Amino acid sequence: MFEIFGIPSQALFGQLLIGLINGSFYALLSLGLAVIFGMLNIINFTHGAQYMMGAFAAYLLLQYLGLNYWVALIVVPILIGATGIVVERLFLQYVRKLDHIYGLILTFGLALIIEGLFRNYFGSAGEPYQVPDLLQGGQNLGFMYLPTYRAWVIVFSVIVCFATWFAIERTRLGSYLRAATENPALVRAFGINVPRMVMLTYGFGVALAALAGVMAAPIYNVSPQMGSDIIIIVFAVVVIGGMGSILGAILTGFALGIIEGLTKVFFPEASSTVIFVIMAIVLLVRPAGLFGRTV
């Protein structure tokens, strides 16, 4: 045990770890929002609800089918991603060409429906989800105690973020995607099925949110309002980072999580508002966002 700026190292690093965990979720969710916005021109307000659905799906699979965390990690993104594809076919494809605000309002409505349904069936109290056996316990690193599950969340989300970045920026499929973002008509003329690509992109973005939900289930209580709590913060993260850059979204997410964690140590009263304050400052000095190209 030692102290830094008068704060015991356990507390400091403990909060830093929580910050990194929160940052992982901000990064995963803002990444999904950026990918969806790039292809669909829609700010997906349902993203928070889909994250919540991911957590609930993991909980229900364990509760009723006895399928454990590791199965959920694979099955849930596919399942919830598929519901995303249904949503895209049923609703979103009709508003893509309208003013952006209609996409926002529509997905806001969907988020209300989903949250309302889950509150009806599960109440708003929330359900606990056991940390998987393999990731129980933790390490004492001397300056802090590191729970294994938390370390896993950070490492795994970094891997997922990097893989997504790689797939979009460095593969052939990703280059189609980027081309279709720039000029869908031209890409269609080359014989690529752009509407199908849009549909799958939305499914993928939703799957990312669901994956974040599964990872969040053992850390936070699984509750119907967990999505709306986080989505507004993620919007602020997106405003700060700008949605022009995949890597920018990831870095901003992690950085803001860490800043939030540090604020909890040094100035706890401001911990729930610090991200919004940073957003205001960024708007003053760099209106286009840290990584944004357009206003």
Place this chain on the structure above:
Amino acid sequence: MVSLADLAMLPARDGGTRSLSVAFAMMLAFFAVAPFFLYPVFLMQALCFALFACAFNLLIGYVGLLSFGHALFFGWASYLCAHAAKRWGFPPEAAVLFGTAGGAALGLVAGFLAIRRQGIYFAMITLALAQMMYFVALRAPFTGGEDGIQNVPRGRLFGLFDLSHEMTMYVFVLVTVFAGFLFIYRIINSPFGEVLKAIRENEARAISLGYKTERYKLLAFVLSASLAGLAGALKALVFQLASLTDVYWTMSGEVVLMTLVGGLGTVFGPVVGALLIVAMETYLAQLGQWVLVIQGAIFVVCVLVFRRGIVGEIANALRVKL
């Protein structure tokens, strides 16, 4: 990209003044007669929300800016009014003015930040700023946290009229809301309002014509925030309560819903929408969480097939201005 302008309707047959006068007379008649048949508190609530929605509509309908954080001005004005009336002993007219001024000041700060970005970012910024001020309201000592400010005295208006009498309060709310409504109507039909519409249709062009669009947008934002504040301050007196519900994001969503249902960019749409949504929430209150589902479903239906809203559809069918 189809913009909000796709709502533009067939041209009205006359200048539109006759249909507007008739509709206004109908609205006035309704609110004059209604308290004899309907519960006055319900009507006062509807009136407060009607003003709130009209203030919101000033931004979305006439400047094309979607604010997803209007609860910030509504809720905080309600806190300020309640605080001034209860703890400082302000008379009601001063308390309401104080709340409205608070809404204006918050609007100036939030507007200054939000207009630095456009389109979808504008909505996200306003939502985030409102959430920040929700957390401030949750923590600030004077707001009373989860309890809110309760038992706010209604007081005597100008020292003469005892507002604890339900009908006197109703007349006070009615007059104030109608004054706000006419003020908004005046704004959108002034040269300033014409510039706002030009910005909505094509901001780049308005800039090239020499208009400092940022200033116009900021002034419109502050006006909208002040009127939302006026509505919130009135609501605090009507219910004698200021609470966290009014600053939460669900309230920002509700005002979007009311305006959308009634008709974005119509003069009377927000009033009709507010009446309908408040009625729905009052009569369906026992359904609990289903209200959330129903609200969501209305949003989805409106966006997919009913973008003009009720009043917009009527105006379009009759080819009149409403």
